[in-house]
Amino acid sequence: MNGRGDRLRRGTVLLLLVVLHFGLRPWLGTGRAAPDFLLLALLVYAIGARPGKAAIAGFLIGLLSDAVRPVAFGSAMLAYAVVGYLAAWGKAVFFAENPVVAAAFFFGGVVIRDVLVLVWGGGLSGGGAFWQLLVWTPLQGLSTALVGLGVLYAFRRWLGIRLTG
């Protein structure tokens, strides 16, 4: 496999995740516990990217997210950039070939993203943040982790990932 082919296959997977985010989530009810395919795309990208590129990718995805939900413009850019950078930087430390660790990687990405969005977007006041962080964020983290594992298994060759266990 050459580098160009790898990039093409990886880009295909990421594009598929983005399309799923807009094409599949409407079928999943309110979507508060539905898997976040955009974040998943960022984390999958971060697995094979340097932290700087992952931060830029996170920033761009955050821009898309902020453009769709312009409540606290800029908060998603910051959150996704941080998540992307941390994911790419930290994967060398904690991302192993174990599925459980990979699931925790996705789960942690959702939690960090939500905390940062709430903090930076000024959404911590009121009971909504409580329910979001204690109920919906864990649920979305779990669903995202499950889908993320599925994506890793399904496209492990395209992504150049080897999962054991």
Add this chain to the structure above:
Amino acid sequence: MVSERFASRWDTLAFVACVGLALVARAVPEQAQEAVSSGVRRTVLAPFLLIEEQTSRMRAAYAQAERFLAERDSAALRAMNATALAEENRQLRQLLALTGRLPDGFVAATVLRQATPTRGLTVVLSKGARDGVRLLAPVVTPGGLLGVVRSVDPQTSVAVLWTHPDFRVSAMTPDGGVFGLVQPRGGSPDLMTMLLVGVPYRDTIPPGTPLLTAGFGGVYPRGIPIGTVMGMLDEQVGLARSYVVRAAVHPGSASHVIVLVRRTPDVASAFVRESLP
């Protein structure tokens, strides 16, 4: 290998730049934020938002499919009921016209349990002895004779229809030239046929001739349409002929009837416009 994955200076700079841009984006005026958001939505996000919109429509259509089906079925049911109501209104109008022509001494009643193809012999009427209904009172519709009251309760009554095996009525042609006795032919009421028996051999009745009650016996007044002769069925040479008669009133179609509670000798004038050619 691991060292390659840690952040280099370039990575750190890129990260700091992203965070800085995010902070700036958060701090710029709302109009600028909206301008950027709108630009992204109209360019990069446009195809994806189109996908989301179409998907949302599909989901909404899927979710409402059962409701649409239920509403369609309800509408169809209402349309069917409307047809039934129109038919009932038509019968009521005819009934009102008939009551205006009948002499005094009748009771309008509703058929509570209509005859069916399998039980087309009797009907329960909504009027009884308290309303003046009596035994052997003729039951008619704007179309003609339907039956006769066989039992009377205080509030309801039971009428036997012309399909009942015991039903008999003396009949005549409109000009009063030929007489006979009409009885049910048997079989399903849907056949709508009776028998005219006892017609003298010397008399012949052409098909299409209407038959009216003759008024003999004191039960049925003279002049109620019974049916129309369809053709000769049998003949006893030198003695009598019998004819098949198409009944004037279908036993299952009557929802409102008139019970003639007073003995009246002749009611032909009340029916002439409705049934006779």
